[in-house]
Amino acid sequence: MIHHRQSKAACIAVLGTGSDVGKSVIATAICRILANRGLAVAPFKAQNMSNNSGVTAEGLEMGRAQIVQAEAARIAPHVDMNPILLKPTSEKGAQVVLLGKAVADQSAADYHKEKERLFDATAQALERLRANVDVVVIEGAGSCAEVNLMAHDIVNFRTAVYAEAPVILVGDIHRGGIFAQLIGTLACIDKGLQDRVAGFIVNRFRGDIELFRDGVAWIAQRSGKPVFGVLPWYGDFVIEAEDSVVIEKPETVDPKRLDIPAVAVIRIPHISNFTDFDPLAAARNLSLVFVERVQDLDGFKAVILPGSKNTRADLDWLMETGWAETLKRYVENGGHLLGICGGYQMLGKAVHDPQGLEGRPGSSPGLDLLPVETVLKAPKTTTLTRFDWQGAQGEGYEIHMGQSPRLAGAPLVRVVARNGEACADEDGCSALRGRILGTYIHGLFDSPAVTARWLEGIGAGQVKVSGLHGPAARDRAYEQLADHFARHVDVAAILGLMEPQKIGLSFK
16 A cells, blocks of 8 residues: 555546536545545645635635545645635626635636636646645536536536546436436537546435446446446435535524524525534534525524625625514514624624725625624635634634724634734624624634534523534544445445556555
């Protein structure tokens, strides 16, 4: 298993028949399996479109999915793993984050004009990774066969061809139409790209696998390519989701009908970093729900306004839908409200955008529930942040444009370090004797002590917080995912695609 690193790492690409078919999770599983075999492995996604991002040790921004994959690979996340991050700000525009720094806000048409320059940047990032690890696991984006977009697509087959990487094509049987997904994708691409596809993984299977054996044989016979495995649905562990599609169209929930305490997260249109709440969702004796349609909030122990990629637009949505009045009524009736990042900004008196960073320059009135006022301005703050909340120690990260000075009230936490440098700072705001809280810190609930402190404050102290929480819980989930994957997928066949003589693998 011990070997000498070659000049360039081997590569394998995980592409999909569509969005949210499981590419990210399968890439994560392969990263952990390779790491468990003693290999230095790094994830790579040339371009990620998501408002779910995180911060590296260098204080640079990248997609959460590649941070998750880096954790699974037991390697520090680096922006070379996700050189381009697109953070949608509207239906047609996005903030472009290049190598960890926000460089522009562009329409899709303007972005396409820059694709050749951007592909060069992604290729250079991939080469830097390949010089320092044994294997790079490449993840695609969306469907790899969008025929109207393929001329501009730098993240799927173009990257795979550049890296000379064999491709595993992933389809989601839970959506239905798995045969059309896999065989149809092949039919949409030319012969050279078809030849690059080494085989398939069928994801999210439910039921009796024996009833699908004929289906597996048909796919293999029709395509001439193997089905490496059929991955059953899992429910006993959680891997962070890459995209907010997993929380689309949540149903109305009546907390009074539940037999355990419940917390609601408002599913705003431009929600970001929704995985902040995974530790709460994992608590066995707490119900964490996302709500979108306006409903009575009476009975929820607390309500959370999450991060937003377009604070002013989401504020308008809160006002127009009636959520603003509903939230104020909930507070008047004694409810607990927490705002994180953009949600914190919304709780203040106003949000000012004099430079038009989120759209048209101007100001929007806030919910006026916290005595803060926000001015959006560059540069973007991106830090790993260590903090103390009344004796509870935590570590999270900040990603925000602008500042929110307090006009009254008290700070929420004491910041003790940012990006590894000690400091004596404050963050957030607390009002109404701690019933209304706001902070810029994502990952607030990764610390068991901080989670327990917040639960006690909202009157849910009976909820027990496991010591296996946050990063430790995620690491255990990566192991469970790798075991699940290995039980149902031909791992030896997949590893055999990656030039075993080059990376020194033995399959005995």
